[in-house]
Amino acid sequence: MAKSLRLKILTPLRELYNDDVDMVVLRGANGDMGILPGHETRAAKLGYGPLRILKDGHEENELAVLGGFAFITNESTTVLSDAAEWPDEIDRVRAESAAERARNRLTQKTNDTDTQRAELSLRRALVRIDVSSYPIIHGKKS
Amino acid sequence: MASTRSMKRRVKSIGSTQHITRAMNLVAASKLQRASQKMNTVRPFHRETERAVYEITRGISELANPYFTPRQVKKRTFIVISGDRGLCGGYNVNVCKLAYETMNETLASVSLSDLNSMEDSVIAVGMKARDYFRKRRKSVIRSYSGISAMPFYEDAQEIASFATGLFNTRDADEVWLVYTEFLTTISHLPTAIKLLPLDPAQRHGERVNDSHNHTPLTIDFEPNEEEFLSYIVPKYVETIMYGALAESAACETASRMQSMDNATKNSAELIRKLTLKYNRVRQDTITQELIEIVSGASTL
Numbered sequence: 001m002a003k004s005l006r007l008k009i010l011t012p013l014r015e016l017y018n019d020d021v022d023m024v025v026l027r028g029a030n031g032d033m034g035i036l037p038g039h040e041t042r043a044a045k046l047g048y049g050p051l052r053i054l055k056d057g058h059e060e061n062e063l064a065v066l067g068g069f070a071f072i073t074n075e076s077t078t079v080l081s082d083a084a085e086w087p088d089e090i091d092r093v094r095a096e097s098a099a100e101r102a103r104n105r106l107t108q109k110t111n112d113t114d115t116q117r118a119e120l121s122l123r124r125a126l127v128r129i130d131v132s133s134y135p136i137i138h139g140k141k142s
Numbered sequence: 143m144a145s146t147r148s149m150k151r152r153v154k155s156i157g158s159t160q161h162i163t164r165a166m167n168l169v170a171a172s173k174l175q176r177a178s179q180k181m182n183t184v185r186p187f188h189r190e191t192e193r194a195v196y197e198i199t200r201g202i203s204e205l206a207n208p209y210f211t212p213r214q215v216k217k218r219t220f221i222v223i224s225g226d227r228g229l230c231g232g233y234n235v236n237v238c239k240l241a242y243e244t245m246n247e248t249l250a251s252v253s254l255s256d257l258n259s260m261e262d263s264v265i266a267v268g269m270k271a272r273d274y275f276r277k278r279r280k281s282v283i284r285s286y287s288g289i290s291a292m293p294f295y296e297d298a299q300e301i302a303s304f305a306t307g308l309f310n311t312r313d314a315d316e317v318w319l320v321y322t323e324f325l326t327t328i329s330h331l332p333t334a335i336k337l338l339p340l341d342p343a344q345r346h347g348e349r350v351n352d353s354h355n356h357t358p359l360t361i362d363f364e365p366n367e368e369e370f371l372s373y374i375v376p377k378y379v380e381t382i383m384y385g386a387l388a389e390s391a392a393c394e395t396a397s398r399m400q401s402m403d404n405a406t407k408n409s410a411e412l413i414r415k416l417t418l419k420y421n422r423v424r425q426d427t428i429t430q431e432l433i434e435i436v437s438g439a440s441t442l
Contacts, residue, residue: 010187012295012384029365043198044364045373069374071194080191080381 005037006076007053009063011084016063023054024077026070035077042072046081048120048127050134064090064131066124090132099125146427149420153413160409163402166229170399173291174327177392181324188385195378199340201361207368208310209375210340217261219283219314220245221305221337223321223386224271225290225394231401233322233330233394234270240332241271241320242278263314265305267387293391298384305383306376309338317379321386322393328400330393337379 007024009017025034027049051065068081102122106115199210222241224234245262263283266272272285284304289297308314317338323331363370 008190010190012184012187012381014183015186029369033364040362041201041360042362042364043194043201043370043374045370069194069370069377071197073197078190078194080187080194 003037004075005035005039007079008076009051009065009079009081009084011068011081016084016086017053019055021053021055021060022057025052025054026065026077026079027051028070035072038074039072039077041074042070044070044072046070046079048123050127050131051079051084062087062131062134064127066127085128085131087132087134090128092129092132095125095128095132099129146420146423149416149423153416153420156409156412156416160406160413163405163409167399167402167406170395170402174392174395174399177292177388177395178324181388181392184385184388188381191378191381195340195374198361198374202367202371207371207375209338209371212339212341213312213315215260215315217263217312217314218245218248218316218318219263219265219305219308220318220320221265221301221383222267222271222275223290223319223390224266224268224274225390226269226287228270229401230394230398231404233397234268234274236330237320237322237332237390238271238274240334241318242274244318244320244334245280265301267301267390290387290394291391293384293387295380295384298387299380302376302380302383305337306379314338319382319386321390324389324392324396327396330397335382337382338375340375340378 004020005022005024007017007019007021009015023034023036025032026044027033027047028044029047032049033044046065046068048066049064050062052059053061053063055061064085064087065079065081066083066085068079068084070077070079072078099122102118102125105118106122109115202210220241222238224237228234241264249260261281263281264271264275266275266282266285268290269285269287272282272287275282286297286301305314305317309317316336318334319337320332320334323333325331
């Protein structure tokens with residue numbers, strides 16, 4: 001049984017993370033799941049949600065992952081996402097105004113409102129707001 | 143002699159051509175830096191996606207999904223990535239030629255009765271590919287210009303979704319992608335791959351690290367196999383598309399840089415030769431005139 005779990009997080013524009021971790025919690029299409037070393041092979045479509053990384057017994061970091069998929073084997077987890085952001089990269093003001101806009105679109109519905117699109121952008125904005133409030137801890141927690 | 147003046151003019155004209163090629167070389171060099179940087183940022187994502195999809199397809203026992211089922215091939219679509227502009231050596235021609243050959247190669251293997259019902263169409267990225275296939279009377283169903291030099295992910299998404307759509311509506315039984323792979327600054331490889339239907343057996347294995355044994359994996363799919371596959375395959379096509387666009391863009395600028403460098407060198411050589419010839423002719427004329435003066439004076 002593999003003792004370590006190699007986590008890779010990639011987007012088309014960059015590589016966000018590539019290191020051994022203790023555990024990773026990510027949001028799949030059916031809800032959150034925690035991945036430990038030795039997990040069964042699994043391919044999962046990801047939803048919009050925070051991804052938490054636990055390393056050296058501490059909760060090390062959290063980032064926003066917006067869609068994509070994850071491929072999990074017993075020793076590695078590869079997250080291939082359309083977009084992923086660290087908390088400090090998120091423009092909170094922009095995310096809040098995006099959430100506001102999407103809410104308005106949903107409450108003042110007209111016939112040509114693209115409800116699905118508005119809902120998706122609202123969910124993206126909410127994840128961003130949620131993650132941006134997370135303290136940025138690189139390395140060990142004090 | 144009248145030729146001295148025309149020679150002088152020629153040297154001057156080559157000199158100004160050289161100025162242009164040198165400038166283009168420098169422009170291409172700086173663009174190459176950006177293009178190859180872009181390519182290098184996409185590559186890990188591209189490779190990882192390819193590897194994951196490869197592993198996942200190995201885990202599927204029943205390939206009932208339409209994306210994996212080969213059909214009787216009647217219509218094929220070729221996505222050909224070239225540049226918009228010339229003056230870049232053999233770059234455009236090489237990739238178009240490979241696409242054209244791939245079309246004909248596979249045509250040679252089908253029987254004559256099937257041959258008549260075969261329909262090939264082309265999605266051209268870059269004006270050069272569009273012109274090449276129009277000239278050869280292939281139907282170019284869509285062409286994109288202005289994106290091949292600086293591709294964005296959205297461009298790849300649009301092309302990919304169009305091609306996947308053709309496949310889904312059965313307007314294409316096979317989708318091929320022809321692009322140029324960037325090996326080093328001076329070596330590029332035109333490559334043709336079959337995008338759809340996905341064929342796990344015929345994966346371009348040299349890229350995927352194939353040290354694992356071929357026992358099928360048991361994979362747990364979330365939310366379920368069918369939904370996952372119908373999500374992942376278009377995504378995969380998109381990713382491959384974007385990678386191919388980025389590689390091709392880097393190749394285009396690299397080969398433009400190289401061919402402009404050669405042009406600059408050649409014109410320098412030409413100028414050297416012409417100047418030498420010009421000086422010789424000039425000296426001959428002076429000698430000739432001197433002899434005439436001296437001999438004219440001695441007769442007096």
